[in-house]
Amino acid sequence: MALPDWFARSTTLAGAPELYSLTVSLAEWRSAIENLAAAGGRLVALWASGDAINAPTVRAAFLVQRLGLVLCLPLADRQGAYPGIEDLFPAAGRMQRAVADLSGVHATAADRRPWLRHAAWPESFRPLVDPAPPSGAELGIDAYEFVRVEGEGVHEIAVGPVHAGIIEPGHFRFSTVGEKVLKLEERLGYVHKGIERRFTEMPILEGHRLAARVSGDSAVAFSWAYCQALEGITATVIPPRAAWLRALYLELERIANHLGDLGALGNDAGFAFGLVQFSRLKEQLLRANHEALGERYLMNALVPGGTRRDLDRGAASMVRRCLKEIAQEALTLRTIFDEHEGLRDRFTGAGTVAPELAARLGVTGLAGRASGQAFDLRQDLPCDPYVELAPAKCGRTEGDVAARVAVRFDELAESCRLAQHILQKLPPGPHVVPVRAPGDGTIGAGLIEGWRGPVLVALEAGPAGGIRRCHPHDPSWQNWPALEYGILGNIVPDFPLINKSFNLSYSGHDL
Amino acid sequence: MLKTLRQIVAVGIATEPPPKAEESLRVRAALHEQILAVLGRALCIRHIDAGSCNGCELEIHALNNPLYNLEGLGVRFVASPRHADLLLVSGPVSKHMEVALRRTHEATPDPKLVVAVGDCACTGGIFGEGYASCGRVSNVIPVDVTVPGCPPSPTRLLEGILAAVARSSANSCTSSA
Numbered sequence: 001m002a003l004p005d006w007f008a009r010s011t012t013l014a015g016a017p018e019l020y021s022l023t024v025s026l027a028e029w030r031s032a033i034e035n036l037a038a039a040g041g042r043l044v045a046l047w048a049s050g051d052a053i054n055a056p057t058v059r060a061a062f063l064v065q066r067l068g069l070v071l072c073l074p075l076a077d078r079q080g081a082y083p084g085i086e087d088l089f090p091a092a093g094r095m096q097r098a099v100a101d102l103s104g105v106h107a108t109a110a111d112r113r114p115w116l117r118h119a120a121w122p123e124s125f126r127p128l129v130d131p132a133p134p135s136g137a138e139l140g141i142d143a144y145e146f147v148r149v150e151g152e153g154v155h156e157i158a159v160g161p162v163h164a165g166i167i168e169p170g171h172f173r174f175s176t177v178g179e180k181v182l183k184l185e186e187r188l189g190y191v192h193k194g195i196e197r198r199f200t201e202m203p204i205l206e207g208h209r210l211a212a213r214v215s216g217d218s219a220v221a222f223s224w225a226y227c228q229a230l231e232g233i234t235a236t237v238i239p240p241r242a243a244w245l246r247a248l249y250l251e252l253e254r255i256a257n258h259l260g261d262l263g264a265l266g267n268d269a270g271f272a273f274g275l276v277q278f279s280r281l282k283e284q285l286l287r288a289n290h291e292a293l294g295e296r297y298l299m300n301a302l303v304p305g306g307t308r309r310d311l312d313r314g315a316a317s318m319v320r321r322c323l324k325e326i327a328q329e330a331l332t333l334r335t336i337f338d339e340h341e342g343l344r345d346r347f348t349g350a351g352t353v354a355p356e357l358a359a360r361l362g363v364t365g366l367a368g369r370a371s372g373q374a375f376d377l378r379q380d381l382p383c384d385p386y387v388e389l390a391p392a393k394c395g396r397t398e399g400d401v402a403a404r405v406a407v408r409f410d411e412l413a414e415s416c417r418l419a420q421h422i423l424q425k426l427p428p429g430p431h432v433v434p435v436r437a438p439g440d441g442t443i444g445a446g447l448i449e450g451w452r453g454p455v456l457v458a459l460e461a462g463p464a465g466g467i468r469r470c471h472p473h474d475p476s477w478q479n480w481p482a483l484e485y486g487i488l489g490n491i492v493p494d495f496p497l498i499n500k501s502f503n504l505s506y507s508g509h510d511l
Numbered sequence: 512m513l514k515t516l517r518q519i520v521a522v523g524i525a526t527e528p529p530p531k532a533e534e535s536l537r538v539r540a541a542l543h544e545q546i547l548a549v550l551g552r553a554l555c556i557r558h559i560d561a562g563s564c565n566g567c568e569l570e571i572h573a574l575n576n577p578l579y580n581l582e583g584l585g586v587r588f589v590a591s592p593r594h595a596d597l598l599l600v601s602g603p604v605s606k607h608m609e610v611a612l613r614r615t616h617e618a619t620p621d622p623k624l625v626v627a628v629g630d631c632a633c634t635g636g637i638f639g640e641g642y643a644s645c646g647r648v649s650n651v652i653p654v655d656v657t658v659p660g661c662p663p664s665p666t667r668l669l670e671g672i673l674a675a676v677a678r679s680s681a682n683s684c685t686s687s688a
Contacts (some may be wrong), residue, residue, distance in 0.1 A: 120606030120643050133642045141610055161611050164590035166558045166571050169608060191562045193605045194643035210637055216566025216662065260572070273515055279576035280525055286573070297566060299661060336514050507564045510605075 003039050003064065006032050010069060014444035015232030015459075016225075017383050019068040021443075029073045030083045036062050036069070037088040042375065043362055044068075044447070045456045045473035046085075046095040048103040051129055056105045058082050060092070061445065061456055061473075066380050068447060070458070075105065084109035091362045091478045102128045102196065116189040116510060118142050127197050128469075149175035149183050157492065161190045165496075168506035172495075179491040184484045192510040199470035204230065204437055204461055205304055207470060211457060212299050214472045215508030220246070220253040221450025222472055222508075223302040225457035228383065228446030230304050233438040233461060240427040242306030243384040248422045249298050249307070251415040252319075254451040255326065256285055256297075258412040261503050262330075265405055266337065268497040269346040277333055281326050288322040291315065306432030316423045323423075327416040334409050347402035351486040351498030354399050363482045365453015365475040367502050370407045371399035371482075377449035391418055399486075401501040411451075437465035452476065452505065474508030526580040532677035533670035536656050538649075554586045554676055557595035557619065561612045561648065562638075563602030566662040567629040571599065573665040586672065592618040597675060600652075603631040603638045604645040616652045624675045626656045628668060633657040 010020035024032050041064035050056035058073045075082060084107035086093035096107040097115035104126035106112075117123070119142040125133045149156075154177055161169035171187040195214060199207055211226035212219040224246050231238060259282040266274020286296040292315035293301060301308055311319075337343055353363060355372030363371055374395045378386045394410035396403035438461040445458040453475030462468035483502050487495055558571055574581040581587065589595050592615045604612055616625070627648040630636040635646035648654050658671035 118607045125642070127642050161608065162559055162592075162615055166560075166568055166588060168560045168563070168565055168568065169611065190607045190611070191560070191602065191605050192607055192643050193562050193603055193638045194641040195638070197641060197643075198638060213564040213566065213637055213661075216564040217569060219566070260569070273519070275575075276577050277518065277522070279573070280522065280578065283573060283576050283578050296664060297569065297662060299566065332514070332518060336518065339514070505565065507562075 001031065001035065003035050006035065007067065007069065013068075013070055013232075014235075014442070015229040016068060016381070016445060016447035018066065018381055019070070019445060019447065021070045021072060023072045023074065026073065026075075026082065029071065030085070032071055033060070033085050033088055036064055039064050042364065043085075043089040043091055043478070044454055045458070045471065045477070046092050046099065047458065047471040047473070048099045048105050048128075049460060049469040049471075050103065051468070052131065056103055058099065058105060059458065060085070061458070063375070063381065063454070068381060070445065078104050081106045081108045083107070089362055090360065091481060094481070095477060102126065104129055113145060116192045118144075118189055120192075127194060144187055146173045146185050146187070147183070151177075153177050154182065170506050174492060174495075176492055179493065181487050181490055181492060181495070184487045186480055186484060188480065188506060189510050191507050195511040196469075196471060199467045200462070202467060203465050204459075204467050205435065205465065207459070207467055208302060208304060209300070211470075211472060212302070214511070215474055215505040216297065216299070217257055217505065218253065218450040218452060218455060218474070218508065219297060219299045220249045220301060221448045221455040222457065224250065225446035225448040225455045225472070226459065226470075227302055227304050228448065229444040229457050229459040230438070231435065232444040232446070233442045233459065234435055236305055236433065236435050238306050239430045239433060240385070241310075241429045241431050242433075244422050244426050245307045245311060245431060246302060247385050247389065248311075248419055249301050250448065250450070251419045251422070252285065252289060253298060254415045255323075255412060255419070256282055257451045258408045258415070259285065259326070259330075261500065262333075262337075262405065262408055262412070264500050265347075265401070265497065266343065268500050269343050271340065271343055274333070274337065277329070281329055284322055285326060288319050292319050303432060304435040306430070308432075310431040311426070316426065320420060320423050323416050323419055327413060330409070330412055330416075337405070337409075344402070346494075346497060347405055348400060350401040350494050351490060351501055352398070352400040353482050353486045355397055357485060358399060358482065361482050361485070362478050364478040365449075366407055366411070366451065367404060367479045367482060368453065369393075369395040370403035372397040377447060377454050381447065383448070385422075389418055389421065401498060404501040437461070441468070450475070452503075453479070472508075472511070474505050476504040476509045479504055480509065525577040526583060527578050529579075529584055529673070530666050530670050532673035533667075534674050534677070536658055536671045536674045538654060538657055554597055554672075555589045555595050556586060556597045556599050556672070557589055557592045557615070558599045558601070559612060559615055561600055561602045561608045561632070561651075562605030562644065563629060563631060567601035567632075570662045570665055570668060571601070571628070574668060579665045579669060581669070592616075593620065595619050595623070597624040597626060597672070599626050599628060599672070600648045601628050601632050603635050603640075604648055604651045606643050606645055609645055609651055612651055624655045625652060626658060626671055626675050627654045628658045628663055628671065630659050630661045633659045636661065
């Protein structure tokens, strides 16, 4: 079979545009995914559904040739392993391990180590399947098997989980010779707090609030993806004004994060001036958010059916003035960054992920675009109003810290332009319509290009207005492994800078 | 270099006056005089994300921007709990962070203060308690001050941090300078 044959058999999936669903047999699973890999497809997410009553189904979402496809592999029992796909899509390796930890379904992969499960629950307990964990289980510290590097002069540096700054927790194990990094192995899962199980305890009309808190810096992206899935399932058409306001919020979120990152990147390269200047601009934006929308971070801005608040004319022009100043100041600061020899020296050639490697690893979003992976949902699979907004695509091919800085500067300017355009052309009408809880068993998925990359939320309605399964996926899953490669051959003191240039989410990944 | 200097001059000093300590945020009154005698006016903070969504971290970062200018108040973030006077803890405590949080608390020299920031740290928040979450911070280590909010604004955070170290009005007349 070829790719068009798989799509011919598929059915439309509610939610994001051009998204299809196809149930495959165990025999077809690998061959369909081989076709997707050969056609240059990208793996978005891999997860499993099913509970104590329903048999498990492994699902994998792909983007290929401006279409989305979710492959569903129903399994008759949990005992047998399903064919792993980590050889075709390396990012799937950790996702498969997470599925084993949470749903008790294993892939035929060599790496059988747990990923999200440390010592909080025993292997026998499957958080997304079993009703309650065994009582009296002792909390402790587990012994994770890191890959050892041996040889004369090789030593290990263990960092984390508590880091020496205002950062989320995770563990990094460096194997080094002198200052040079021979290997970095990440261990994540420290902030796993049971988000997916928590979703199943919430009413489906409330789930957007939890979605906004999967990764606080991507609140708009996640809550929009959640609402998009829910609105797809319930056949709700949101008013044009709601879609435009959501796009405004998404761009404001992108601008805020890019401002924060650009300042921090300057600081990590010893240029405190950058942090001071950019954090001042970011604070101005957050205050404008607060004045216009009642909150500095847009944690509650989206609701099913539209947006929580409308934006009046006065607030819109206030935000426009703020954005105009930010865009101008950012331009001045870009010149200063570009002409600063010290910054150029630290940024150029540091933490390089070459385009071929990025393609092989499936590096996505902002980091992908800095490594020649010119993919952006806003252009390649746009939902309303991005079809009309037609944002310009930003990208570089060098794949180093300098490229990730440059993409941030480009996207910052473009997002300011988009936000100005939206504020100017905001269509009239209502900003929200009512949404009713969907029927039991209906499914959908939302896909939104957050500031880090594509965010997916897959949603399955349960009985009595509940949630049977909700899987939020952060693009950090794809990009964390790229950091392990990006640091190779660099020196340990450059790690904070390189890590910051990716700025990946722990919470969004650990769930 | 000239552009950099021109920008610094053009922007000027952006720092605003700090808020007052918000004593209603204080949940534990113990040790106060002893702590103040040791700490004086300078304060070193160690931040620990014990399971947050990273929203609180964004606002904690903002404390260092020139408008709030935390360092200007003699308060700074340090890289080790052994250098810290105050632990600023965010998030519901994930079970995977419980041991790390306890150890960080133990590694902080006495007398020490704990400020729990954000709804999750104060009550467990939207995540609550579950198979992977211990809920609020005081379920794991003793807490002196709670700062609610999702996320709390930098002003609110400052009020809470200052409340932890400010002399309470009840004993201010007996305290020595």
